[in-house]
Amino acid sequence: MGQMDGGDGGGGGPPYHYQALLAAVHQQTVPFPNPFPAPSSGFADWSASTSAFTSLAAHSSTAPSNAVHYSFSPCYAFWTHYMLNKNAYPTSFPAPHDDHLRLANNNHPRDAPGPASSYGVESFTSPSMAPNICTHMPPIEGPISAKEDKKPEILPRVVKSSDELETRNSNVEFHSETVGTLPESKQGHDSRATKLLNSGEYQVILRKELTKSDVGNVGRIVLPKKDAEASLPPLLQRDPLILHMDDMVLPVTWKFKYRYWPNNKSRMYILDSAGEFLKTHGLQAGDVIIIYKNLAPGKFIIRGEKAIHQQTTNP
């Protein structure tokens, strides 16, 4: 047991064929209803925004940046459009379960009124993913080129909330830089999407380069302790928390067991039941998972990013 129920979108709706859907999304052929009325403006803005996310993913300190960068697939823009317009989609669209971002505590009600609530647990039941920021899906320009990755030194550390372990206290503040601190060239745009991103609406809270054991049969991912403690709900008990995370690419909500193991005098944080997610996205060692938090309603979003090995020597 323990596999996630992403297949039914959190408990309802028709089953999805993830691989097919994923492939279709990549090919931009998924028949989402009324997908993309031509934007009146903001195309370039959106590119900047997506570039921002690409940069987020690519410039973590842990990545061997000289050899590897992380591709940014059109899926992201697709997803974003979907998520931001989720409420607007007609019911014929197989939208994920509305309360899919609910954060459930595993049968330990005494935890419920505790610090977890500071993470907006209650608001997780909010029926909407996000305000309808965007009403148009801009065209997808294709993968972000590697040139977006140059000058990593001027890019901010995206996630520094992990430096603030006191965020485990009652009031969680994310003292972190966000895409709002992107380089000037990325900030000149003025689209609503850019503003949304700059406002820190979606914030990378955790990034992990997957190891061999992460992608093994067990389907559990060791999370960086610092980031886990800083940005994920506190684990006060041994019992796992069930974290509902929207897939950034697919209209799917994954259920992960978030738990810890005692380890020496410390803890190891584990994201369990991740096998299906890993498999669906074909993630392997060296690939990356990125967990975002939507600051406003306190929701989690997860993305798997394949590592793309650049030819550093080949022309």
Place this chain on the structure above:
DNA sequence: GCAATTGCATGATTT
């Protein structure tokens, strides 16, 4: 009894 899952210990690596 077996396979799957969970929990823990150990050693390597990093800070």
Place this chain on the structure above:
DNA sequence: AAAATCATGCAATTG
């Protein structure tokens, strides 16, 4: 050098 972190293997548990 010591402590902390984490990758990994294996034992224990569960279904």
